[in-house]
Amino acid sequence: MSFQILVYSITSALLLSLVAIGFNLIFNATKVFHLAHGAMYVSAVYAMYEFNRLFKQTLPDWISVALSIILSLLLLSVLIVVIEYLVYRPLYRKKVNSAISLISSLGVYMLVVNLLTFFFGNESISLNNNFKIVVSNDYFKLTEIELLQSIICIVLISVVILFSKTKFYTHIRAITDNYQVAEKFGVNVQRTRIIALIAGTVLVGIAGIMKGYEIAIEPNVGLTIVLTASVAVIIGGVNSLKGTILACFAIALIENYSVKFLSAQWKDLLTYTLLIGVLVFYKQGLISVKQRIETR
């Protein structure tokens, strides 16, 4: 039983780390506390559902799925670029503080989620959940989709970690540190922002689609997921991708093992108490980069 929880924690931690890495990239590049990330998570599932329903009649099954995945990720990228041009970039030009960009991001979140409920209704949708169980023994069970999720997540996370060695990631870190100086040294801030936004959104879209294959998704789950991811980002230290991934594992383990002692309804309480504790006592995160005192 408890081994089953461990397996489940690992798969959910991997999914959570995709969301959290995307959040981390966007937060570092744009300084926006991107709550609309949760809306992206949900809209990926809806886009996938609608595209798949459209293509399923005419095309064979796997082509339809592949085409829908590509088209929904494309749609998400277009959406995030529109959001960047209409909402985030003007705020960046005005140099507003982070609380205000949090509010406008919240506005974008509410707009997207309510547009979804307006057009598609409030019921939860599920992409497909009749997967076979691949591994089943005395200790744990593993379904096809969980195995697939873990493999895709591990591949994507390794890609992101490789990507963090490139020059582009250095640009993101330069912008995080001080975007004015970065601009003077020839970093194209606007382009870096857009690429980081698209990369983060594609990651969260993939996570959403994979979760949609596992359980049914309703429009309002996005906020909880993005807030949990942001807890991971803050706990892991905002500047560190590896810290974020570690924190995701810690959170998933705590959340899933707490079910043994407390009932599942207290899961939210636990995560958010953790967030408060970390904010108050370890604002720099558990793994942090050395900084000047006045920039903290």
Add this chain to the structure above:
Amino acid sequence: MNWMHILFMCEIYVILSLSANLVSGYTGLLSFANAAFYGLGAYVTTLVMKNFGFNYFPSLLIAITFNVLISFIITFFSSRLKDLYFTLATLAFQVVVFSVLYNWEKVTGGSYGISEIPGVNILGYGLNGTKDYAILGGFFAAIVISFFYFFQRTPFVRLLECIRDRELGAVSLGKNISYYKFICNSVAAAFIAIAGSLFAVYNSYIDATSFTLNESILIVNMILIGGTGNLIGPVFGACFYVMLPELTRMIPIDSTQGASLQMIIYSLILILVVRFKPNGLFGKFKFQ
């Protein structure tokens, strides 16, 4: 259309948005925990009235005391955290309080809520009907509005504005910032308790879903659209947001779609106000 009901809701939200304005507009701390205090006020009043058989006004006093004590937590956040992190901490606090109210079934009734809350009894006269409650709400709203009207003329407010605009300046004048933030948070929490207790006795039924994060977002919306740091802005914002659903109700669509349409309008207004008029329609101060 029930005008007395709308008037009563306006009065409640005027109290809520003015209190939120005291924290956000005068000290520059954007808090998402207002609905948590609103809920705590409602629940404490209800529980004291039902379990100990107290009258309305003593229970209200207990609720106010309780809220002021809980607001120490927010003060603790505000003394340690700055803008984004403070907002996040209050957001987390809001979710924690909601989770407790929603899941602690022994005390709060969980998702069933608490029903049959006794009405208000003033010197033997039991209030019944919307009109009586609108008058009671008007009484409290008048107290809160006049408090802020006279409060605006005191030197204390100029000090708060100084803290909001340049905290370092206030520190270098030898002011104890934590103390002033503590006073703002406590006064706001006390007023919000009044709003919560009014809501509870008026509906005679409460459950935790009235005090979600969305409610907090709505209150922040109210003070942002009207403009922070003055009296007319929050009052306008509160009335505007109470009236708006009455307008969208005229559009012939079913009720779930109507609810999402309402949220779409709220969020569009929020985005547009932040984008084009960051200090609101009447505000002097913008978050920068």
